[in-house]
Amino acid sequence: MMNNSLGRKVSHPKPPFSGSESYRDKQRTRIPTKSQNAQPQFVTSLDRAFDLLHIRDHMTLSFHHHLRSGDFLINQVAELLIQKGISAIHLAPSSIFPQYLLGPLIDKGIVHHLYTSYLNGPLSQQIRSQKLKGDLIMQTHGGRARAIESGELQIDVAFLSCPVVDRQGNGSGAFGKSACGTLGYALSDMYYAKKVVLVTDTIVDRLDRFQFEGRYVDMVVQVPSIGDPKGIVSGTTRITRDPIGLKIATQTARILDHLGVIKEGFSMQTGAGGTSLATADQIRQLMLTQQVRGSFASGGITRHYVDMLKQGLFSKLYDVQCFDLQAVESYHQNENHIGISASKYGNPFEDHPIVNDLDVVILGATEIDIDFNVNVTTDSFGNIIGGSGGHADTAYGAKITVITSPLARARIPLIKEHVRTITTPGENIDILVTERGIAINPRRADLIDKLAGSPFNIRPIKDLMDLQHQISGIPHEILDGNHPVGYVEYRDGTIIDTLYCSR
Amino acid sequence: MNRSYLFVPGNNPSMIQNADVFGADAVIFDLEDSVHVNEKDNARSLVRDYLATHPVLPKKIVIRMNAMNTPFYEADLNHLLSDRIDAILLPKARRDDIVLLTNIMKQICSKKRLIKPINIIALVDLASSLLEVESIVAIDGVEGVLFGAEDFASDMEIKRSETGEEIFYPRARIACACKAYGIEAIDTPYTDVLNDEGLIQDAQKAQGLGMTGKAAIHPRQIEAIHTVFSPSKDQILWARKVLQALKEAKDKGLGVFSLDGKMIDKPIIERAKTIIHKAHIYGSVTHDE
Numbered sequence: 001m002m003n004n005s006l007g008r009k010v011s012h013p014k015p016p017f018s019g020s021e022s023y024r025d026k027q028r029t030r031i032p033t034k035s036q037n038a039q040p041q042f043v044t045s046l047d048r049a050f051d052l053l054h055i056r057d058h059m060t061l062s063f064h065h066h067l068r069s070g071d072f073l074i075n076q077v078a079e080l081l082i083q084k085g086i087s088a089i090h091l092a093p094s095s096i097f098p099q100y101l102l103g104p105l106i107d108k109g110i111v112h113h114l115y116t117s118y119l120n121g122p123l124s125q126q127i128r129s130q131k132l133k134g135d136l137i138m139q140t141h142g143g144r145a146r147a148i149e150s151g152e153l154q155i156d157v158a159f160l161s162c163p164v165v166d167r168q169g170n171g172s173g174a175f176g177k178s179a180c181g182t183l184g185y186a187l188s189d190m191y192y193a194k195k196v197v198l199v200t201d202t203i204v205d206r207l208d209r210f211q212f213e214g215r216y217v218d219m220v221v222q223v224p225s226i227g228d229p230k231g232i233v234s235g236t237t238r239i240t241r242d243p244i245g246l247k248i249a250t251q252t253a254r255i256l257d258h259l260g261v262i263k264e265g266f267s268m269q270t271g272a273g274g275t276s277l278a279t280a281d282q283i284r285q286l287m288l289t290q291q292v293r294g295s296f297a298s299g300g301i302t303r304h305y306v307d308m309l310k311q312g313l314f315s316k317l318y319d320v321q322c323f324d325l326q327a328v329e330s331y332h333q334n335e336n337h338i339g340i341s342a343s344k345y346g347n348p349f350e351d352h353p354i355v356n357d358l359d360v361v362i363l364g365a366t367e368i369d370i371d372f373n374v375n376v377t378t379d380s381f382g383n384i385i386g387g388s389g390g391h392a393d394t395a396y397g398a399k400i401t402v403i404t405s406p407l408a409r410a411r412i413p414l415i416k417e418h419v420r421t422i423t424t425p426g427e428n429i430d431i432l433v434t435e436r437g438i439a440i441n442p443r444r445a446d447l448i449d450k451l452a453g454s455p456f457n458i459r460p461i462k463d464l465m466d467l468q469h470q471i472s473g474i475p476h477e478i479l480d481g482n483h484p485v486g487y488v489e490y491r492d493g494t495i496i497d498t499l500y501c502s503r
Numbered sequence: 504m505n506r507s508y509l510f511v512p513g514n515n516p517s518m519i520q521n522a523d524v525f526g527a528d529a530v531i532f533d534l535e536d537s538v539h540v541n542e543k544d545n546a547r548s549l550v551r552d553y554l555a556t557h558p559v560l561p562k563k564i565v566i567r568m569n570a571m572n573t574p575f576y577e578a579d580l581n582h583l584l585s586d587r588i589d590a591i592l593l594p595k596a597r598r599d600d601i602v603l604l605t606n607i608m609k610q611i612c613s614k615k616r617l618i619k620p621i622n623i624i625a626l627v628d629l630a631s632s633l634l635e636v637e638s639i640v641a642i643d644g645v646e647g648v649l650f651g652a653e654d655f656a657s658d659m660e661i662k663r664s665e666t667g668e669e670i671f672y673p674r675a676r677i678a679c680a681c682k683a684y685g686i687e688a689i690d691t692p693y694t695d696v697l698n699d700e701g702l703i704q705d706a707q708k709a710q711g712l713g714m715t716g717k718a719a720i721h722p723r724q725i726e727a728i729h730t731v732f733s734p735s736k737d738q739i740l741w742a743r744k745v746l747q748a749l750k751e752a753k754d755k756g757l758g759v760f761s762l763d764g765k766m767i768d769k770p771i772i773e774r775a776k777t778i779i780h781k782a783h784i785y786g787s788v789t790h791d792e
Contacts, residue, residue: 243722244521435524436559455786470558471520 006373006422010495012135012487020396020428023492028349031151033191033216040169040217046199049221050080053195057088059156062148062193064186065095065118066161066173066321070231073161073199075101076223081110088112090134092153094144094185094342095389096123099231106131114486115153117141118387127384127485128502136384136486136499138377138423141185141320142346142353142393143491148188149343152493158193160186161226165200166207169214173322174332176202178227181301181322181331182339183211190216201226211339233324237302239281240274244435248404249275251456252362252433253282259450261360261400262286269299269355269394270362272323275404277304279362287313298345298354299390301337306330309337318354320345320390346393348491355390355397362402363391365432367419370462372426372441374403375419377488380412382480382502388423392491395428400447402431407468412475415465420480422497423488437464479503504784505529505563506732507725508649508689508718512537513546519553522561525722528729529563534579535570535594543575547582554587565624567592571600577607584611586619590646595654596625598635601642622646624689628654633673640684647687648677649718653694665701667708678713690717692724699727706731733785734778742782745775 001009004016043049055061063074074093078101081089089105090113096102098121105111106126112134114127119138127136139147147153162183163176173183178201190196190212197219198212240246256262262283270276281304287294288311297305298318303326308314310330317337322328330337346355355361366385367375374395379385395401405414414434430447432439439461440448451458480500490496509527511518513534522530538546554564566583568591569575580591593604601623608621625632625639628651632639639645652670656663663669674690681688690709693702702724706717710731717728734742745762749772752760760767 243525246723247525435521467559 004495006425006496008422008497010487010498011484012495012498014487014489015494017425017490017494017496020425020490022494023348026492029150031149031154031192034194034196036215038169038196038215038218040198040214040220042220042222044222046076046080046221046223049197049219050084052219053157053197055081055084055086055157057086058090060090060092060154062092062155062158062189063094064160064183064189065093065097066180066183066185067178067227067232068180069097069099070178070228071097071100071161072223072225072227073159077159078102078105081105082108086110090115092116092144092155094141095119095387097121109133113137115139115144115147116387117144118389119384120386124384127499128382130483130485130501132485135484138387138486138488138499140346140388140392140489140491141342141390142348142355143388143489143493144185145188145341145343145347146349146491147489147493148192149347150493155189155193157195157197158186158189159197159199160189160212162198162200162212163226164202164204164207165198165212165220166204166210166214168206169198169212169217169220170207170210171198171200171212171217172207172210174209174328178202178225178229178232179328179332180227180232181328182319184320184340184345185342187211187341188343195219197221199223199226233322233328237272237277237304237323238274239277239304242274244406245275246278247435248406248433249278249282251438252279252402252404253286255431255433255438255451255456256283256360256400256402257286258454258456259400259447262290262292264292265295266292266359267294267296267298267357268360268362269297269358269398271364272300272302273364276362276364277302279404280304280308284308284313296357298340298358299394301327301331303327306337309334318345346390346397346491348396353393353397355394358394358398360400360402361394361398362404363395365403365405365414367416368403368405368414368429368432368461369416369419369426370465372429372432372461373419373422374424374426374429375421377423377497378421378499380420380475381478382420382500384486384499388488392424392428395424396491400430401428402433403429404433407434407436407464408472411472413465413468413472415461415468417465421488421499425490425496432461432464434464436467439464504715504781505687506716506785507728508565508716509722509725510537510567510692510718510720513550514538514542516549519549520557523559525725527561527719527722527725528716529565529589530561531565531567531592531718533567534575534583535567543569544578547579551582551585554585560587563590564588565590565592567594567626570595571604580607580611584608584615584617584621586617588621589619590622590624592624592626592649594626594651595629596627596632596639597629598638598642601625601639601645605642605644620644624649624687626651627673627677628652629658630655633676636677636680637683640680640686645686647689648681649689650674650677650691650714652691667705671712674709674712674714681715682713687716688714690714692718692720694720696721696724702727703731729785734782738778739782742775742778745772746779
C-alpha cells in the first residue's frame, strides 16, 4: 500500500498517479494490431459464434456502448456465458448502463475483472458489496484506448454491435434501423482484439463509408435486432430551463468571452447535459453577435452542435459519440461531421489527440474539493454513479477547463474539503462556475489577472464551500469500508484513487 | 430605486431558497395568486422559516399578502411581519384598505417589538384602485405602486395585447402620481417568459411613461429589465459632459452655459445628476468604465 501524489492510498500493482504530465516520461507502447487479412465468416447466431470462437474461461471480452441503453448485445452474450457455464471471464465494455444485465454474472462469479469508463446502475451495489471476484478498473475514454493498444488490457474477443455491415465485413453506424452514428469507442478493440465479431441486424452488399474495416473482422453475426432505437439516442439533450442552470450557463459564457476565448478559430467541447447545452447556446449567440467562426467542437455530439455546424459557426465536428438522431443523420450526411476514435480523441500517447487542441471544455462535477480535484465517479454515499468518460482526458488537454454546477444538489453541497473519489486531478481544473459565485484555481494566475476588476463574483473556492455550509449545513460524512473493490485509473495507466466496499 | 421585483411563489421551497441568486433588486414572496387556498398556511411557514434562517437573503424583501377582503390576510401579517422584510404588497389596494392595513401593521409591529419600518406597496389592479391612486400615493408609508395589468384588464373587461395600448392610460396615471410623491412606479410583469424581445419592448414602453421599475415572473427576465431601467452608456456619457461643463462654468463664474450649442438649464442639470446617481447605484459606472 502506498500513497499517490494526491495522497490517495493505492494497493493495486499498477503505479500510483504522480501528476498529469508524468506520461511524458514514458514511451508509447503498442502491441501489433491483429491480422489484417481476416476473411470474415458470416454466421446467424451468437451461440454458433461462441462455439466457433471457442469462448472459454479466463477470456477477456469487450463491447462498446454506442447503442447506449438500447443495446441488446451485451445482455445476449451475458446469457450465453451463463448457459455455457463459462467462468472467470473479464469484461471490458466501454461503458455500463443500468439496462446491461451483468448482475447475474457477478453473483454467479462468472465475471472476475471489469474494465469500463462509466458505470451506472445496480452493479454499483453488487461491487460495493464485494460480489465482484476481481477488480473494477474505471478508465478514461482515452485511457481505455491506451490500455488496449499497449496490451495492458488484452482483449480476446471484441463483440461489436454494428448497425450496418457489408459482405466484406466493413461496418458503419451511420444508418440502418439501429443507427447510432459514429463507432469511435470501438476502434481500438477492432485493431487490437485477438478476434473481432461484428453483430448486426442489417447486411448490405457494399458500404462506401465505414469505420469498422473488414480486414480486421473475423466474424459477422446476423441477428434479428441489435438494439432498441428508443434507447440508442438519449432523450435528455435539451437546453435547461432551470433558472439556476441558465444563470450558471450565462456566467460561464460571459467569463469565457471576457477571457477572450470566443474568438476566430477557437475550439470547444461541452457535455450533453441541460446546463452544458445552455452554455453552448449562450456561446452560440455570442459567436453570432461577434461574427466569430470556430474551428471545431468535439465530444459527444448533439443536435445543438449540428445546428452550429450548419450555421457555419464551426468548421468541423469531431465526434466519438452521437447523442441524438440529428447527430446521427449529420454524421451520415455531412463530411465535416467527422467520426474519430477514442484514441484519436484522448489517448495521451497519440501524436496529436483532439483534446489537446481544445481551447475550452465545460464539464460537470458530482463533487469538487478545495484543491479543485473533481469526482464524477461516486456520489456522496460512495455509490458508483458514473466515471470519467472523457472528463480527465479533456480536462488535461483543454487550455481552459470549466466546471459548471449548482453549489448543492438535493441539499448536498458540491464543494468538499476532500472529494470522496478523485476522477480528475485539480491541477487540470481551472474555473468553477456556480450560481452564487465563481472560483478560479490559484494555479491559474494568468486567469486571475485577466479577471481582476471584472464584474464577476469571483471568490475563493473555500468561501463558496463555507457559504453553502451556512445554507444547508455540513453533511455527516458517510464512511466507506476498508476493502478495495475497484480503482480509478488515470489516462496514463496510473491509479489516481481507490474505490472501497460499503460499510 | 429598484428596477426589478421578482415574484417567487411562497409555497415553492426550491425557488425560495434560491431567491437571492438572480440579482433582482427586490424579491416578492407571494402568498396570494400563486398559492392555492389549501397551501396558504404552508406558504406562510415556508417563507417565515426561510427568512428567519437563511444566511443569504435578497437585497430587498417584499411579501405579497392576501387581499383585505379574504380570510387570510391577518394570518399573513401575523406570521410574516418581521425585521427581515422591507415592504408588504397589498393586492386589490383601495385607499381605505391601506389605511386599515397601516393601523393593523402598526399594532403587530409594536407587539412584536420590530425595529425596522415596514412600508406598503399598493398593487393597483382594479379600475376603482386606479381612480384612487393619487390619494393612495399620499398615504404615509406607501413606498410604491405596482400596476397589475392582467387583473386590471379583467376588471375592465378588455383584452390584453402585445403592444399594450390598452394599458397606456393606467401606466401613465400611476407613473405620474408616483413621481409627484417621489415613490416607485412598478410596471406589470410581462407574461411571455420566453419572449425576450417582447419583454424589452414592453419595459421600454413603461419606462418611457415614467415607470421606475418592473415586476418579473421569471429570473431570466431580470437582466432585460435592469438594462431598460438603468441609464444607458450614452446617457451616462452625456450626463458626465453636462456635469463637467457645469463645473467649468462655475470655475469661470458663469451663471448660464451651453453644451454642444444648447443652453443648459437647471432641469437638465438635475437630470444629469439623477442619471449619474442611478448609474452609481446600479453599478453601471463601474461596468462601463
